[in-house]
Amino acid sequence: MDLSASIGSLRLENPFLTASGTFGYGTDLDGVVDLSLLGGIVTKSVTLRPREGNPPPRICETPAGMLNSIGLENCGLETFASRKLPSLAALPTKVLVSVAGESADEYAAIVERLAYEDAVDGFEINVSCPNVKSGTSFGSDPRLAGSLAARLRRISRKPMIVKLTPSAPDIVEVAKACASEGADGAVVSNTFPGMVIDAKTRKPAVANVTGGLSGPAIRPLALCLLYRVHRSLPEFPLIGSGGICSVEDAAQFFMAGASAVQIGTANFFDPDLLNRLAGDLEEYLAEQGLADFRSLIGSVRLPV
Numbered sequence: 001m002d003l004s005a006s007i008g009s010l011r012l013e014n015p016f017l018t019a020s021g022t023f024g025y026g027t028d029l030d031g032v033v034d035l036s037l038l039g040g041i042v043t044k045s046v047t048l049r050p051r052e053g054n055p056p057p058r059i060c061e062t063p064a065g066m067l068n069s070i071g072l073e074n075c076g077l078e079t080f081a082s083r084k085l086p087s088l089a090a091l092p093t094k095v096l097v098s099v100a101g102e103s104a105d106e107y108a109a110i111v112e113r114l115a116y117e118d119a120v121d122g123f124e125i126n127v128s129c130p131n132v133k134s135g136t137s138f139g140s141d142p143r144l145a146g147s148l149a150a151r152l153r154r155i156s157r158k159p160m161i162v163k164l165t166p167s168a169p170d171i172v173e174v175a176k177a178c179a180s181e182g183a184d185g186a187v188v189s190n191t192f193p194g195m196v197i198d199a200k201t202r203k204p205a206v207a208n209v210t211g212g213l214s215g216p217a218i219r220p221l222a223l224c225l226l227y228r229v230h231r232s233l234p235e236f237p238l239i240g241s242g243g244i245c246s247v248e249d250a251a252q253f254f255m256a257g258a259s260a261v262q263i264g265t266a267n268f269f270d271p272d273l274l275n276r277l278a279g280d281l282e283e284y285l286a287e288q289g290l291a292d293f294r295s296l297i298g299s300v301r302l303p304v
C-alpha cells in the first residue's frame, strides 16, 4: 500500500511525524520507537543560544491533556550542530529541525548554519511558542510571518514548514502570507494557551502561571483550525498537530485537509503508538477499500 506523503518538496515514507518537544532530539527514545516506521521526526526547537527554559513546575496534567510551560529549554545551536546532528545523520527517517528565535536575525542565523548539513532534511519554523516572551509575535502577524518566511526562503532551498499558532487573530491570513512567500507547508497548530489553578493553595499549577494546552482536549479545536486553513488554501500542504492518539484521530485530520500529522502528547502515555501507526493506517485503508492514503486528504463528506 502506498503511504508516501508530500509536503511541498519534502517526501515522506508515510504521513506520521513526531511533534517538536515531545521526542527530544530524535535519539532519546532509542530502543522504544523504531524510527524506520516513521515518516520523520521533528527535533526539539533549537534557539541561537542555549536556554534553561522556565522554572519548575513546568508540566501539569489536565482533563484529557496536559499543560506545559517548558519555555524552549534547549542546548542551543552550536551544541546542537556539534553534538546532536552527527547522530541524526544516520537515522532511518527524515529529520526536520525545529527553529525558534526572538528576532528574524536569530531565525536566519540558525537556518544559515544548518542549510548545508546533510543530516537536515528540512526546517520547521516555530513562530508559535506560547511560553516565551515574544514567542508568538511572528505567528500572530501575517506581515511578520510572511517576511520571515521570505527571508528564510532566500537562505535555504531545503523544505521549510511554518508551525502556526492558534493564538493568531486570523490563522488563515498567516498561512496565506507564508504560502505566498514560498513556505512548503504549515503545521496547524501549536498548543493553545491554558491555565490551571490549585483551588487549595491558589497557586497556578505551572510556575510560569500560564502554559500551552495539548493532548486530546485540543483535538477538535486544532481540527477546526486546519479545516479552515485548508478550505482557504486547498493547494497549500498542511500537517495536523493536536491531540492525535490513534489512526482514527489522524484520519480526521487527513479528511479535513492534512497531508501528514504529528504525534506529541500521546508519546508520553503511549510510546508504542509510533510503532503501530503505519500498520494501523494500512488496516484502516483496507477497511475503507482504499489503496492510497492520499485519497483521504480533504475527503470529509460535507452535508449537501
Ligand SMILES: Cc1cc2nc3c(=O)[nH]c(=O)nc-3n(C[C@H](O)[C@H](O)[C@H](O)COP(=O)(O)O)c2cc1C
Residues within 6 Å of the ligand: 019, 020, 021, 022, 044, 045, 066, 068, 070, 072, 098, 126, 129, 163, 189, 190, 191, 213, 214, 215, 216, 218, 241, 242, 243, 244, 262, 263, 264, 265, 266
Ligand atoms: C512538553 C511539550 C514540549 C513542547 N515543545 C515544543 C517545542 O519546543 N517547539 C514546538 O514547536 N512545539 C512544542 N510543543 C508543541 C507540540 O509539538 C505540539 O504541537 C502540541 O503539543 C500539540 O500536539 P499534541 O496534542 O499531539 O501534543 C511541545 C509540547 C509539549 C507537550
